Amino acid sequence: MFDKILIANRGEIACRVMKTARAMGIRTVAVYSDADKSALHVAMADEAVRIGPAPANQSYIVIDNVMAAIRDTGAQAVHPGYGFLSENPKFAEALEAAGVAFIGPPKGAIEAMGDKITSKKIAQEAGVSTVPGYMGLIEDAEEAVKISAEIGYPVMIKASAGGGGKGMRIAWTDDEAREGFQSSKNEAASSFGDDRIFIEKFVTQPRHIEIQVLADAHGNCIYLGERECSIQRRNQKVIEEAPSPFLDAETRKKMGEQACALAKAVGYTSAGTVEFIVDGDKNFYFLEMNTRLQVEHPVTELITGIDLVEQMIRVANGEALTITQDDVKLNGWAIESRLYAEDPYRNFLPSIGRLTRYRPPAELDIEAAVVRNDTGVFEGGEISMYYDPMIAKLCTWGPTRGDAIEGMRNALDGFEVEGIGHNLPFLSAVMDHPKFVSGDITTAFIAEEYPDGFGGVTLDEAALRRIAAAAAAMNRVAEIRRARISGTLDNHERKVGDAWNVAVQGVDFDMTVAADRDGATVRFADGKEHRVTGDWTPGDQLARMDVDGAPLVLKVGKISGGFRIRTRGADLRVHVRTPRQAELARQMPEKEPPDTSKMLLCPMPGLVVKLHVAEGAEVQEGQALVTVEAMKMENILRAEKKARVSKINAGEGDSLAVDDVIMEFE
Incomplete structure (x- = not known):
């Protein structure tokens, strides 16, 4: 077994690999950029080596820098995590030339599956069900429009070397195909150094379900069930689960067997994932193969009890799998x-x-x-x-x-x-x-479900009553504390009343609070009572309360006259007042927010990549105004209505903060 491995990555995946390596008695080496010199993965590793400036293209994806770190530390193997160099065949080749084990698949498998055009052809030859599309190289946006129309809208425009939602767009019209092609090409070039694009039919009402495979160099390949990854935003997974609530045993078996057939067709070893699009009739189509450890691998580990990182390390060490398909049980x-x-x-x-x-x-x-x-x-x-x-x-x-x-x-x-x-x-x-x-x-x-974006959660009355009861009980604890402090200072005791009004989410609740040693009984004006217990004390930012025997966890912040409470996706301003204070509060006018309707504000910190209009230009609703790059993604900001550009405050190449005014309109 290896004595020392280098993790060619950062963040949570580097930390996760280190945990397994440590459990196996293997020393670890971290690499870091200038931005990560104090990062958690650096602190966790046995050794750490700086590999360059903050931008990834000057540090984490510079093969020569990583290879130098390997030589300097004597690492015998490298785990690439996901992203960065994890699916770069040149990196695998450099490791092989240096006699360093790659904790991943062979170079040939990475090349074959890393190119989405090639991988689809191989999948077809291996008997794997595939989506209709155009696998040839596309020269320009006009050709992309022509191909899209021939396939039939909607289509998916994708970077051949893409992954993680980068370089991917859905187009429903010629204009969207033209614009999506260029954006995908730009993102692909900046993220992967490969701007090749292909187009395939977009399956409507699809579910994204993937099969985890595990293969060794001795001809063994098994599948570890599936993961449902349908909750996505901009093709980036947000919530995953295993198993899928949609699949049956028969479909799971077919998908698993096809995934293994594909893995064997390319001589795959290590852990890998074959992604499928599944329609409402359980027809499934090959999407791509990720020749690396997936972000969502923990859910598979939790239902199978198999440590995928450990298996990857053992396979890279030349060991045969000790797990057979019959051993895989979903729990x-x-x-x-x-x-x-x-x-x-x-x-x-x-x-x-x-x-x-x-x-x-x-x-x-x-x-x-x-x-x-x-x-x-x-x-x-x-x-x-x-x-x-x-x-x-x-x-x-x-x-x-x-x-x-x-x-x-x-x-x-x-x-x-x-x-x-x-x-x-x-x-x-x-x-x-x-x-x-x-x-x-x-x-x-x-x-x-969120066509206009996420505006928070509106809780029903039953949930509001529980929160109001908890807030009233918490407020009484805070008031008693204030009364004791006040009494100490002015030598007379201030009484804390029992009658209160709680205003939350536009609803007022009148109530009385009767406290005892174990908690409080909150009686609402309609006669209903709620029993509240908990160990919250003023200043605590997390309240673990119990209302009528059911747990209620609240994130708590102080505001004037009450609390900012966040729970179950809701962000609430909860005002707890005496009856007289509540009566006066109802007479107060609401403060109007400032008018920014004639300004384009930068919605996130980022870099201005392109200005699409000039001062004095008339713009139409939906017209592209500026492209801002943030977190490796291009974001096109568009006009919300017809207007004339009166002033532009930012130029291409400028770095902007949130709410910086990019341009003004008349």
């Missing part, structure tokens, strides 16, 4: 939620900055439940603009799908993140969405 259900540094209230645009608070829920591994958090950040650390915005992968397991969902709800409610925009509220909202709960989901879930 229970697992769900993964990807926590991203993206602001859901700004159409999920990237957010960067310092994590002023980062408190994941406690990890758990008992017979009835598992909570696992794969992360590469820490409180006080920076979320950089240079890399993927994923902060952590929160996973839960339970005996049933319902148990796994409930475990995820509670874990998300208890996950504290401050200092940046993040998608925790959205993840919580999905866990309570009827379609997700029922398993009735497609890759269009987010677009269909």
Whole structure:
């Protein structure tokens, strides 16, 4: 077995690989850019080597720099994680030439499956079901339009060397095909150094289901069930689960056998994933093969009990698989939620900055439940603009799908993140969405259920009553504390009343609070009572309460006259007032927000790539105004209505912050 391996990656995947290596008694080497010199993966490793400046194209994907780190540390093997050099055949070739083991598949398999055009042809020859499309090279946007029309809209425009949603667009018209081709080509060139594009039919009402395979160099190949990855945004997976709530045993077997047939056809070894699009009739079509460890691999590990990283290391060491297909048993259900540094209230645009608070829920591994958090950040650390915005992968397991969902709800409610925009509220909202709960989901879930973006969650009255009761009880604890401090200062005791009004989400609740040693009984004006217990004290930012015997986890912040409470995807301003204060508050006028309707504000920190209009130009609704690049993705900002550009405040190449004024209109 290897004595030392180098992880050619960063963030949570580097940390995750190190955990298994440590458990196997293998020393680890981290590599880092200038932006990551204080990163968690650097601290976890036994050794760490700087490999260049912050941009990935000057550090993490520079093969010569990584090879120098290998030579300097004497690492015998390299795990590439995902992204960066994980599917780069030149890197695998350089390792082979240096006599260093690659903890991944052979170079030939990477080349064959890394090119989506070639991989589709090989899949067809191997008897794998494939989607109709054009696999030849496409020279320009006009040819892309012609091909798209021949295939029939909608079509998927994809980078041949793409992955992770980069270089991918859906087009429904000629104009969208023309524009999508150019954007995909640009993203592909900047992300992968390969701007080749192909086009295939977009399957409507699709589910994204993938098969995990594991193969060795001794002719053995098995599949470890499937993962449902249909909850996606911009073709980037957000929530995954295993197994799929849609597949039956027969379809699973067919997909698994085809996945193994493809792996054998290219001489595949190590862990890999064959992705399929599945329609409503359980017809499945080959999408691509990822010749690496997938981001969502933990859910497969949780339902099979197999450590995929350990198996990858053993296969790279020349060992034969000790697991047969008959040994693979799917046990229970697992769900993964990807926590991203993206602001859901700004159409999920990237957010960067310092994590002023980062408190994941406690990890758990008992017979009835598992909570696992794969992360590469820490409180006080920076979320950089240079890399993927994923902060952590929160996973839960339970005996049933319902148990796994409930475990995820509670874990998300208890996950504290401050200092940046993040998608925790959205993840919580999905866990309570009827379609997700029922398993009735497609890759269009987010677009269909949140067509105008995510504006938060509106809770029903039953949930509001529980929150109001908890807030009233918490407020009484805070008032008693203030009364004691006040009494100490002015030598007389201030009384805390029992009658209160709680205003939340536009609803007023009048109530009385009767406290005792064990908690409080909150009686509403309609006569209904709620029993509230918990150990919250003023200043705590997480309240684990119990209302009528059911747990209620609240993230708590102080505002004037009450609390900012976040739970189940809702972000609430909860005002707790005396009856007289409530009466006066109703007379107060609401403050109007500033008028920014004649300005184009930058919705995220990023770089101005292209200005599509000039000062004085008349623009139409939907017209492209500016392209801003952030977190390796191009974002086209468009006109919301017809107007004339009166002033442009930014130029191409400028770096912008959130809400910087890009241009003004008249």
